[in-house]
Amino acid sequence: MDETYDVVVMGTGLKECILSGMLSVSGKKVLHLDRNPYYGGESASLTPLDQVFQHFKRPEVQDKYGRGRDWNVDLIPKFLMANGQLVKLLIHTGVTRYLEFKSVEGSYVYKGGKIYKVPADEKEALATSLMGIFEKRRFKNFLQHVQDYNEEDPKTYKGVEPTMVARQLYEKYSLEGSTQDFTGHALALFRNDEYMVKPCVDLIKRCRLYSDSLARYGKSPYLYPLYGLGELPQGFARLSAIYGGTYMLDKPVESIVMEDGHVVGVSSQGETAKCGIVVCDPTYAPERCKKVGQVVRAICILNHPIPNTKDAQSVQIIIPQNQVNRKDDIYVCLVSFTHNVCAKGYYMAIVSTTVETDNPEEELKPGLDLLGPIEEKFVSCVDLLEPTDDGTESKIFISKSYDATTHFETTCEDVLSVFKRITGEEFDFSKVKHTDMEAVE
Numbered sequence: 001m002d003e004t005y006d007v008v009v010m011g012t013g014l015k016e017c018i019l020s021g022m023l024s025v026s027g028k029k030v031l032h033l034d035r036n037p038y039y040g041g042e043s044a045s046l047t048p049l050d051q052v053f054q055h056f057k058r059p060e061v062q063d064k065y066g067r068g069r070d071w072n073v074d075l076i077p078k079f080l081m082a083n084g085q086l087v088k089l090l091i092h093t094g095v096t097r098y099l100e101f102k103s104v105e106g107s108y109v110y111k112g113g114k115i116y117k118v119p120a121d122e123k124e125a126l127a128t129s130l131m132g133i134f135e136k137r138r139f140k141n142f143l144q145h146v147q148d149y150n151e152e153d154p155k156t157y158k159g160v161e162p163t164m165v166a167r168q169l170y171e172k173y174s175l176e177g178s179t180q181d182f183t184g185h186a187l188a189l190f191r192n193d194e195y196m197v198k199p200c201v202d203l204i205k206r207c208r209l210y211s212d213s214l215a216r217y218g219k220s221p222y223l224y225p226l227y228g229l230g231e232l233p234q235g236f237a238r239l240s241a242i243y244g245g246t247y248m249l250d251k252p253v254e255s256i257v258m259e260d261g262h263v264v265g266v267s268s269q270g271e272t273a274k275c276g277i278v279v280c281d282p283t284y285a286p287e288r289c290k291k292v293g294q295v296v297r298a299i300c301i302l303n304h305p306i307p308n309t310k311d312a313q314s315v316q317i318i319i320p321q322n323q324v325n326r327k328d329d330i331y332v333c334l335v336s337f338t339h340n341v342c343a344k345g346y347y348m349a350i351v352s353t354t355v356e357t358d359n360p361e362e363e364l365k366p367g368l369d370l371l372g373p374i375e376e377k378f379v380s381c382v383d384l385l386e387p388t389d390d391g392t393e394s395k396i397f398i399s400k401s402y403d404a405t406t407h408f409e410t411t412c413e414d415v416l417s418v419f420k421r422i423t424g425e426e427f428d429f430s431k432v433k434h435t436d437m438e439a440v441e
Contacts, residue, residue, distance in 0.1 A: 001248070001271040005031045007422075008266045008273050010253055010280035013041030014233050015399040018086075018415050019279050021093055021236035022427065024243035031273050032240060033266070037250040039237060041281055042382075043402060045072040045230025045341070052299075056378040065301060065375070066343025072228035073299065073341065075380075076402045077333055077350045078411065079104055079222035079316055082213040085412035087223070089427075090235075098235040102339055104222035105312040109186035110319040110330075111178055115308055115370060118186050120214060131179055142173040142183075146207045162201045169200040177322070183207065185320040185329055189407060191354070192321055192328050209409075222316060222407065228341045253284060256396060263395045277422060278396045282385035285398055289385040295352060295404045296360035298368060301376040302347040306334050308370075313338045313347075316406055317370060324366045328354040331406040332367045346375075352404040355381065390421050397422055 006028040009020045016032070017039070024030045038044055046052045048068030050060040055075075062068070080086050080101070090096045107118040111130065119125035131139060150156045160169055170180045184190045188206035195203060213221030225231045237247055256278055257265040265274045282289040305311045317332040324330065330353040337344045351367035360381045368374070387398035397418050403410055419427050 001031070001268065001273050003031075004274040005029045005246075006275065007031070007277045007279060008033065008275040010034070010266065010278065010284040011041045012036070012039045012233050012237065012247075012249070013281050013399070014043045014229070014236075015411060015415050015418070016041070016279060016281055017233035017236035017240070018089060019399075019418060019422075020245055021095065021239040021243075022089075022415075022419055023279075023422070024240040024245040025093055026423065030240055030245040031266075031275070032237070032245055032247045033251045033253060033268065034249050035252045039233045039249070040075075040230050041233075042283075043074070043076045043229060043233065045074050045228035047072045047230075049073070049343075052378065056380070058378075065346060070337075070343040071341065072230060073348065074229045074350075075299075076297070077229065077299075077335065077348075078402075078406055078408050079224050079333060080408050081209060082216040082221050082223050083209060084213060084407070084409055085416065086408040089412065089415075093236070093239055095232075095235040095239050098238055099231050100226045101223040102226060102314070103217040104220045104224055104314045104316060106309060106315045107186065107220045107222065108309060108315055108317040109182045110317060110323050110366070110370075111182065112323070115317055117309075118182070118220075120219060130182065131176070135176055135179055138173050138175060139179055139183075142170075142175060143207070143211070145173075146204050147211065149204050149208075151201055160200065162199060164200050165197050166200045166203045167196045169203065181320040181322050186318045187211075189318075189405070189409060191403070191405060220316070224314060224335055224339055226340045228335075228339070256285065258394070261393060276395060279399075279418065279422070280396070281399050282387070282401055285387075285396060286385070288388055288394075288396060288398060290388050291383045292386050293384040294355035294360065294381055295384055295402070296355050296364060296379065296381045297350060297352040297404075298361070298364050299378040299380075300349045300351070300368070300371055300374045301342075302334075302349055302371060302373070303345060303375055304372060305336070305347060306332075306349060306370060307372045309334075317367070318406075319366050326353075326363070327356055328404070330364065330367045331404060332370060333406040350406070352406065354384075354404045391418075392421055 009032040012034040049071035052073045108115045116130040187210045254267045265272045313336045315334045319330040334349045336347040351364045384401045391397035
């Protein structure tokens with residue numbers, strides 16, 4: 001370890017592994033350390049099942065839920081948008097060759113105490129009871145406009161200037177409040193209603209990303225890797241290794257060595273790796289982070305699919321905050337034995353949200369109530385941490401904690417932001433070929 005590197009990365013969470021891979025590919029000499037004996041950090045997949053019970057300080061269950069080794073339990077489960085940034089990163093870097101994906105069967109939205117499937121095609125749109133017949137026509141016109149809209153071409157504006165706020169765009173099409181809820185939260189994936197008073201271009205882009213992702217595989221816009229998300233950090237770790245990156249697990253970090261206000265190395269077990277840049281998750285530099293909130297998550301073992309989802313083996317359900325008198329959405333995602341993450345006949349549902357009260361678990365109730373009988377429930381409440389500065393002075397670049405969302409778009413925004421701060425350049429997606437994503441069932 002007593003060598004000189006361009007970058008030392010600490011923690012093998014997904015963000016750190018993606019950055020390690022991207023920096024290795026762009027020619028940097030990378031050393032990657034983790035204090036844990038396993039990959040994934042806070043975004044690890046735990047196996048066998050007894051490891052999950054140990055993690056949450058519960059007595060072991062042996063083979064009560066089938067073979068323990070058949071379980072790969074994500075601590076922070078998220079789905080990938082089929083046309084989103086993470087899939088583009090996977091394709092661009094060639095990490096897809098190490099992974100196999102399955103399309104998620106359905107996307108649902110909560111309205112008035114019930115869940116409704118988000119229509120995946122015109123036939124479903126016509127049949128849905130999510131909105132009335134006249135509203136369907138207005139919504140169809142709205143979607144058509146969104147699809148044709150081009151910020152660079154004023155001919156496509158049709159009275160919608162890019163500076164117009166999202167609320168005004170909805171008003172232009174006379175969309176009802178419940179349709180606005182469903183569009184902003186289940187399609188555009190905003191986490192709360194702050195977007196309503198911001199320029200509508202972001203709403204337009206997000207709706208288009210949803211429909212472009214849906215067009216790729218048909219059932220829903222989401223993908224999920226077989227054997228769980230723990231495969232993703234390992235895929236990027238392999239990529240980094242191919243390009244000369246060095247990995248050391250079970251390596252406690254003693255200190256980040258500073259001189260004149262910027263980093264010069266990282267010391268561990270009496271050795272020091274010299275470097276000019278450090279990348280890490282907030283747990284490696286807590287004194288350089290601030291708490292901006294909390295996320296509560298419940299990982300639930302079920303022996304049945306979620307009721308009212310047509311026995312789907314995988315779904316996402318979004319509960320828009322207005323529907324349950326909250327400031328932030330509640331997210332539910334379900335995966336199952338068909339993804340090689342549970343023993344046969346079992347399902348794993350995860351409910352998450354941003355904490356707003358002194359009783360975080362109670363805040364999950366609208367999501368938990370949708371699940372039906374629950375075999376086991378593991379609840380965690382974690383702080384959301386962000387770096388107090390952008391790292392350009394100290395050269396210590398820290399990622400943000402994982403938020404409550406059940407998709408990876410915010411994760412990728414953070415990764416690309418850190419990459420730009422390190423290199424001074426935007427990551428170039430223009431070389432991405434869309435034909436490379438073949439490992440999807």
